[in-house]
Structure formats: C-alpha cells, structure tokens
Amino acid sequence: MRVAIAGAGNVGNSIAKELLENGHEVLLIDRDPSRIAVEGLPTAEWLLADACEISSLDEAALQRCNVVVAATGDDKANLVVSLLAKTEYGVPRVVARINHPKNEWMFDEKWGVDVAVSTPRLLSALVEEAVSVGDLVRLLRFSQGDANLVELTLPNDTALVGTTVGEVDWPEDTALVTIIRGGRVLIPTPEEPLAALDELLFVAHVDREEELEELLSPATFAGENGERGSENE
Template sequence: MRVAIAGAGNVGRSIARELIANGHQILLIDRDPNAIKPESVPEAEWLLADACELASLEEASFETCDVAIAATGDDKSNLVHSLLAKTEFGVPRTVGRVNHPSNEWMFDDLWGVDVAVSTPRLMCALVEEAVTVGDLVRLFSFRGGHANLVEMTLPDGSPRVGTRVADLNLPGDAVLVTIIRDGAARAPERDAALEGSDELLFVADPSYEAELAQYLVPRSMRTTAEIG
C-alpha cells in the first residue's frame, strides 16, 4: 500500500518505520524544514510541504494513496488534512491522531476521519483492561463502521464458562473475534468452549455493549480485581 503520513516528527517517523518493515510505501510530509530528516527513514519518500494545502497534496499525487495518516501535533491540522484526503482525493482510509481528548468528538466521518487514535484514551483503556474482571472495556472505536473493539476478562463464575462458541447468542451484531488464553491469541473455533479468565475481544455496535456485558456476566457478579 502507499501510505501518506502528515507530520514527520517522532510519531510520524515511528509509524513510517513500522509500516516500511511491513512492506508498505511511505510518504512523509511536513512543512517544518527541521523535521525533514531523510537519513532517519531513508526508505521513505519525503516532501517539504503543508499537508493542509490542496496544492501540496496534488503535488504528492494523493489520489494514488491507499491510506492517509494525520499524525501532527496539532488537532486542527489533522482534521483539515483528513478532510482534504477523503473529500478531494478519495483516499480509502484515513487515520487521525487526537492530541487533546476534548477534541475527540470532532474526529468523525464529517471531517473525513475513518479511525481516530487518542493516546490518552487508549492508555486508560489498557489500564482498565489490565485490572478489571467481568467488566466490558472499550479499547478502540472504528469511526467509519460505527463499531467498537471491546474486551472482557471472563470470571470463573460467569454463566458462559463452558459454553461453546457456536452456542453463544450474542446480542445485535456483536462478533467474537479472538480469545486470549494463557497469553496466546486463538481463533474462536465453533466447538471451542469458553473458560474462566479468558480474555474475549468483540467488535460490537455501541448500542449493544450494555446488553453484551449483561449476557456475559450478570451485573450482580461483576467485580474489579485488585492490583497486586
């Protein structure tokens, strides 16, 4: 894939290295001459330009990009870049970095953002995921599809312990995507039975999250594990 990254700071360069290692073509864009450091990611294409200007994106042939990542330290710039990439060039997938949690509500499809990545929210979710048992924790939101990636560590007393995956009657359009057991992720095979302490990852519509939590663990059973 050809991936454009607006913002060639530490975050942008780190993303570029990871994607290059996975075989993708990377374009790094920044308007600050001090940020243009081709020697730091020599495999990438570099462009000194304003990623919020239409002419700059035309110069970069944005219509050939598969993904546009807005990774600057400025939320306004990230929103404008995402909107231009989506509406003017039809980039199939846009990812926007949220620097300030109070601005997260704007990072949606109205601004051309398919996926919003908020570091503070993600860190909070990971902390909750690490210390809670029997509570549904939202890990990630897929803006384009209006769905969330949610997790629950199944307590030993859950009525779903021992239930085959094929027999789960999940509410709405919730889908079990993986089971993490003994530190290893495994596909949810139809005949596999759920066990206590399984970490279950679902993709679910936000409107069904409460019902999903109730189905897996009745409210009276939910506990919060202590940090030892």
C-alpha cells in the same frame, strides 16, 4: 500498500518505521525542515510541504494512497488533512490522531475520519484492560458504523464458562474477533469452549455494549428455557 503520513514528528516517524519494516511504501509530509530526517528513514519518501494545502497534496499524489495518517500535534490540522484526503482524493482509509480528548467528538465520518486514535483514551483503556475482569473496556473507536473494539476478561463465575462460542446467543451487531488465552491468540470457531479469564475481543456497535457486558457478567445465568435472569431472582 502506499501510506501517506502527515506529520513527521515522533509519532509519525514511529508509524513510518513500523510500516516500512512491514514492506509498505511510506510518504512523510511535514512543513518543518528540521523534521525532514531522510538519513533516519532512507527508504521512505519525504515531502517538505504543508499537508493542509491542496497544492501540497497534489504534489504528494494523495489519490495513489491506500491510507492517509493524520499524525500532527495539531487537531485542527489533522481534521483538515482527513477531510481533504477523503473528499478531494477519495483515499479509502483515513486514520487520525487525537491530541486533546475534548476534540474527540469531531473526529468522525463528517470530517473524513475512518479511525480516530486518542492517546489518552488508549492509555487509560490499556490500564483498565490490565486490571479489569468482567468489565467492558473500550480499546478503539471506529468512526464508520459507530462501532468500537472492546475487550472483556471472562470472570470465573459467569455461566458462559464451559460453553462453546457457537452455543452463545451473541447480541446483534457484535462480532467476536479473537480469544486471548494464556498468551495464545485463538480463532473463535463455533466449537471453541470459553474458559475463565479468557480475554475476548469484540467489534461491537456502541448501542450493544451494555447488552454484551450483561451477557458476560457473573450476575446473569442462562435458565432452562434459554432466558437470562439474575442470581438473586
């Protein structure tokens, strides 16, 4: 896979290092000569240029890239790079860094962004994920399809404990991606039973998150006729 990264700061370099170690081709683009550190990542390609300019992206042969990562410290630059990558060069996957949470609303498919990564939101989500049981935690937003990667730790007192994945009537537009149990990563087959304190990771449409949280809540149970109700009813 060929990946172009706009922005060769700490974030861009860290991404490039991981990708190179995984056997991918990486091109780093930055207009600041002090950031062109070839000796640090000798197996990467380097381009001293402004990634917001068409001529620079032509030189980078962006049309050959499978993924573009807009990782500069400037949200305006990241939006411009994303839009050009998608509309002018048809890059299949565009990932953009959000530096300021107030700008998050702009990072969507209209600006060519497939996946937007907000560091403040990610950090707060990881804090919530570490301490929350029974509450839905949004880990990552996907721009296309209005979907999020969400996590929920199954409470001890939910009626779903002991049922199998295939027995649960999951909401539409949600997909159980994996189950994390005691340090193990499990593939959620229909026969897999759910256990208390399982960490369930879903890709879910934003409109289905409330329904998904309600389904997994300890405040609901499945009656004999299959309808859910409240313990207080």
